Amino acid sequence: MKKLPGSIKVCEVGPRDGLQNEKELLTVEKKIELIEAAADAGVSVIEVGSFVSPKAVPQMAATDQVAQKMHKKKGVEYRALIFNMQGLKRAEAAGIDKAxxxxxxxxxxxxRNMNKTPEEAVQSFAEIADYAVQKKISLSGAVSTAFGCSIDGAVPLEQVIAIIVQIRKLGIREISLSDTTGMANPLQVYKYGTEVKKLFPDIDWVLHFHNTRGMGLANVLAGLMAGITTYDACFAGLGGCPFAPGASGNIATEDLINMAEEMGIATGIDLEKYIALGHKVEDYIGGARSSSILRAGRCCDIMKK
Structure with a gap:
């Protein structure tokens, strides 16, 4: 096994990628409570929501209010998903400086997701990138369905690289490879991860996995072996994509933290606090999702009994 990193960065995407697929619409106050609890537990990056059409994704309709009213903890990066200039300007007005x-x-x-081809989608972001530079708003990028698509099937690495090249031309230097439909496998993740790191050494890479077929944490391990140290995850394992048939929850943040700690990899996050946060999330959305730690507890807790 290739030498693993001593630490990783965990990005909490629950307020956006988790809640956007839930039938239960949380109040602004509850969303803020979850975001502030994640920050208090030690997460350094939080995706607070998305500035998209409330008709398309009603769960994200109050992102403006959430961003304006939440307490921002020093040292924590708060970002939001956008699809167009209107979304970027909404983010700016709400005080979000990372999109x-x-x-x-x-x-x-x-x-299905944007009503554009991939090429058209990247071209449409050129104006956004220029505006972000002028307004000193940081931009990151994500290549969704990077490992497979429930509609088109397998997604070749060459297809992913072509999108990365175009995103990089916008001046973006942080890019996520996202397994939107949960079709990735560890060998594929290792291959894609090592290749993009070799081809684009100036990019900060992030991996985003869904646990649709039970390979989420195995894919994280493959990513670690490829040398990638930043991962998206979601409290209580919530999530899915409204535009990707069959996509289920993200890897659970508390499961990722637990695996890293058991392997001696630091996260800087208080796992006990995160477990409490996960249970609160489940209470708010009305039932359990896919988090193993919330069901079984930590090994150290079991051994104390």
Whole structure:
């Protein structure tokens, strides 16, 4: 096994990628409570929501209010997902200075999600990138369905690289490879991860996995072996994509933290606080999701009994 890193960065995407697929619409106050609890537990990056059409994603309709009213902890990066200039200006008005754009490597998924081809989608972000530079707003990028698509099937690495090249031309130097449909496997993750790191050494890489077929944490391990040290995850394992048939929850943040700690990899996050946060999330959305630690507890807790 290749030498693993001593630490990783965990990005909490629950307030956006987790809640956007839940039937229960949380109040602004409850969303803020969850965001502030994640920051208090030690997470350094939080995706607070998305500035998209409330008709398309009603769960994200109050992102403006959440961003304006939440307490921002020093040292924590608060970002939001956008799809167009209107979304970026809403983010700016709400006090968010880090925005994420996403382009699907799958043609069918991109058309369904954005009503554009991947090429058209990247081109549409050029104006956004210029505006972000002028306003000193940081931009990150994501290649969704980077490992496979439930509509188009397998997504070749060459197709992913073509999108990365275009995103990089916008001046973006942080890019996530996102397994939107949960179709990735560890060998594929290792291959894609090592290749993009070799081809684009100036990019800060992030991996985003869904646990649709039970390979989420195995894919994290493959990513670690490829040398990637930043991972998106979601409290209580919530999540899914409204535009990707069959996509289920993200890897659970508390499961990721637990695995890292058991392997001697530091996260800087208080796992006990995160477990409490996960249980609160489940209470708010009305039932358990896919978090193993919330069901079984930590090994050290079991051994104390």
């Amino acid at each position: 994420k754009i996403t382009v699907s490597a799958s043609r069918s998924h991109c058309l």
